[in-house]
Amino acid sequence: MKKGFTTFFVILLSISIYSQKKNLAERLGYPKNAKLVIIHSDDLGVSHSQNAASTMAMEKGSVSSASIMVPCPWFSEIAAYAQAHPEADFGVHITLTSEDKYYKYGPVTSIDKVPGLVNKNGYFYSSVDSVIQNASPAEVEQETRNQVIKGKQMGVDPTHLDAHMGTVLSSLDFFKAYLKVGHEYKIPVLITSFFQPNLKTKMDSLISDKDVVVDNILSFSPGDFKTGFPAFYTNGIKNLKPGLTYLIIHTAYDDDEMRALKGNQPDWGAAWRQAEFNFFTSPACAEVLKDNNVYVITWKEIRDKITRK
Amino acid sequence: MKKGFTTFFVILLSISIYSQKKNLAERLGYPKNAKLVIIHSDDLGVSHSQNAASTMAMEKGSVSSASIMVPCPWFSEIAAYAQAHPEADFGVHITLTSEDKYYKYGPVTSIDKVPGLVNKNGYFYSSVDSVIQNASPAEVEQETRNQVIKGKQMGVDPTHLDAHMGTVLSSLDFFKAYLKVGHEYKIPVLITSFFQPNLKTKMDSLISDKDVVVDNILSFSPGDFKTGFPAFYTNGIKNLKPGLTYLIIHTAYDDDEMRALKGNQPDWGAAWRQAEFNFFTSPACAEVLKDNNVYVITWKEIRDKITRK
Numbered sequence: 088m089k090k091g092f093t094t095f096f097v098i099l100l101s102i103s104i105y106s107q108k109k110n111l112a113e114r115l116g117y118p119k120n121a122k123l124v125i126i127h128s129d130d131l132g133v134s135h136s137q138n139a140a141s142t143m144a145m146e147k148g149s150v151s152s153a154s155i156m157v158p159c160p161w162f163s164e165i166a167a168y169a170q171a172h173p174e175a176d177f178g179v180h181i182t183l184t185s186e187d188k189y190y191k192y193g194p195v196t197s198i199d200k201v202p203g204l205v206n207k208n209g210y211f212y213s214s215v216d217s218v219i220q221n222a223s224p225a226e227v228e229q230e231t232r233n234q235v236i237k238g239k240q241m242g243v244d245p246t247h248l249d250a251h252m253g254t255v256l257s258s259l260d261f262f263k264a265y266l267k268v269g270h271e272y273k274i275p276v277l278i279t280s281f282f283q284p285n286l287k288t289k290m291d292s293l294i295s296d297k298d299v300v301v302d303n304i305l306s307f308s309p310g311d312f313k314t315g316f317p318a319f320y321t322n323g324i325k326n327l328k329p330g331l332t333y334l335i336i337h338t339a340y341d342d343d344e345m346r347a348l349k350g351n352q353p354d355w356g357a358a359w360r361q362a363e364f365n366f367f368t369s370p371a372c373a374e375v376l377k378d379n380n381v382y383v384i385t386w387k388e389i390r391d392k393i394t395r396k
Numbered sequence: 397m398k399k400g401f402t403t404f405f406v407i408l409l410s411i412s413i414y415s416q417k418k419n420l421a422e423r424l425g426y427p428k429n430a431k432l433v434i435i436h437s438d439d440l441g442v443s444h445s446q447n448a449a450s451t452m453a454m455e456k457g458s459v460s461s462a463s464i465m466v467p468c469p470w471f472s473e474i475a476a477y478a479q480a481h482p483e484a485d486f487g488v489h490i491t492l493t494s495e496d497k498y499y500k501y502g503p504v505t506s507i508d509k510v511p512g513l514v515n516k517n518g519y520f521y522s523s524v525d526s527v528i529q530n531a532s533p534a535e536v537e538q539e540t541r542n543q544v545i546k547g548k549q550m551g552v553d554p555t556h557l558d559a560h561m562g563t564v565l566s567s568l569d570f571f572k573a574y575l576k577v578g579h580e581y582k583i584p585v586l587i588t589s590f591f592q593p594n595l596k597t598k599m600d601s602l603i604s605d606k607d608v609v610v611d612n613i614l615s616f617s618p619g620d621f622k623t624g625f626p627a628f629y630t631n632g633i634k635n636l637k638p639g640l641t642y643l644i645i646h647t648a649y650d651d652d653e654m655r656a657l658k659g660n661q662p663d664w665g666a667a668w669r670q671a672e673f674n675f676f677t678s679p680a681c682a683e684v685l686k687d688n689n690v691y692v693i694t695w696k697e698i699r700d701k702i703t704r705k
Contacts, residue, residue, distance in 0.1 A: 189473035343649075
């Protein structure tokens with residue numbers, strides 16, 4: 088009798104836990120097996136070309152979210168746009184590198200306070216490795232926080248944080264700093280071990296149920312050139328799995344400014360960015376999303392329904 | 397007898413002083429009444445467009461000298477050009493303002509050390525007046541020196557210093573700081589009371605015979621729109637007087653980057669800069685200079701024959 092009673096309660100409890108353990112899609116109000124995607128444009132603020140193309144791709148195309156590089160000189164332009172378009176989904180693209188040869192920028196924090204973040208000319212380092220070698224987690228935390236503060240101060244209400252060149256996702260200590268700032272401001276941060284697969288277990292141990300881990304990253308990489316952009320993304324969208332896919336693109340025009348900025352580099356260069364712009368503003372893209380029952384979502388939904396709930 | 401002897405010496409001394417009192421043209425090796433002009437492009441470093449057009453105007457056109465804005469993100473591009481072209485006449489365009497609405501930059505000095513030079517977003521102020529109201533001469537001196545140091549560090553061997561928007565020529569204390577840095581590095585600085593005519597007497601009292609004061613400034617101003625650029629500059633060149641004229645232009649392309657940077661402003665805007673580029677790369681310009689026996693000179697001549705002699 089006693090045993091039967093206990094079993095009854097165990098079953099009841101299991102049902103209760105099961106019903107609380109909704110998956111991400113359900114927590115956001117979508118069907119349990121929904122294929123969710125954030126179509127996300129990186130690098131806004133870096134140039135006028137990037138700003139103009141990306142806002143166009145958000146207004147007229149399928150791009151649902153974007154993130155902004157606060158330390159860059161064209162930040163003011165996109166901050167003014169963000170103020171005028173409060174419906175647009177903008178995050179802060181935490182930037183600790185300045186990778187272009189002839190176009191440089193540095194921290195928003197006073198250089199004296201973050202000497203490990205800058206090279207001898209006062210600019211961010213070009214590579215993620217140099218940041219890992221030279222910057223302390225405290226410097227990364229301070230600069231991350233100051234980029235959020237400056238973003239907010241100039242009119243961006245960030246829906247998320249993510250990571251330029253994956254820098255703050257490439258070291259566990261940097262990740263902790265970035266996650267801490269996200270928690271402070273109740274802003275969801277992009278969490279993925281895409282940049283450093285060996286950090287997965289340790290990252291997972293740090294997160295709570297207010298944090299959201301994306302299930303997949305879909306992004307064109309140098310090895311995909313043989314496929315071409317439309318085929319790569321069309322196939323990628325057709326093969327989306329249930330869960331949240333983070334589709335990372337970089338939308339800009341292949342114009343004089345962008346060609347000068349990116350030099351002749353093919354990878355993530357001016358022509359690459361134009362090709363991504365072209366696909367994600369095409370009717371073909373909208374169609375393949377619709378035909379495959381993909382839900383294109385925003386970070387704002389995650390922020391307001393999960394992080395701030 | 398004694399009186400006659402003294403008179404003889406006075407006459408000898410006068411001849412000697414007279415012969416030493418060569419004018420600027422003579423000191424530079426030109427005829428005494430030569431019409432000298434420095435055809436000078438401002439604002440290099442501010443954008444790729446400005447860099448590309450201005451170096452073209454120096455290589456293929458009549459521009460003899462230019463100055464570079466060290467705090468701007470495209471400085472690296474023009475610094476690399478300067479290193480590859482040691483013959484090109486480049487100065488440091490001392491920059492203490494960031495006047496464009498959507499494209500901002502700040503000091504090369506750590507912000508904590510020059511709080512009076514920046515607004516609440518960490519950028520230079522937009523207007524000269526705000527700099528005068530907020531910055532101390534010590535801050536101006538420090539930033540001026542650091543712009544020269546960074547310029548040299550990244551490969552620019554400055555032939556001169558001059559003043560973006562005339563800021564360091566608009567206050568006597570700022571002028572003292574700027575002159576002091578010029579003297580420290582034995583670099584001639586642009587000296588003119590063009591921006592603040594009431595400072596003339598006080599400026600004159602500070603300079604030595606190693607300093608060079610330009611006799612005239614020739615520069616298109618908003619009021620000259622009715623004439624048009626070619627007519628204005630053609631007449632200006634035809635009417636040059638003996639002595640040193642400083643011809644200030646801003647050469648850039650009327651392209652997307654420059655239009656975004658300058659907005660719709662007509663004054664010193666993208667179309668204005670393209671018009672100056674067009675005239676100063678035209679055969680008509682070269683011809684009018686030649687026909688009027690104008691000597692187009694450089695700051696390097698002044699630096700090496702006067703300042704460093």
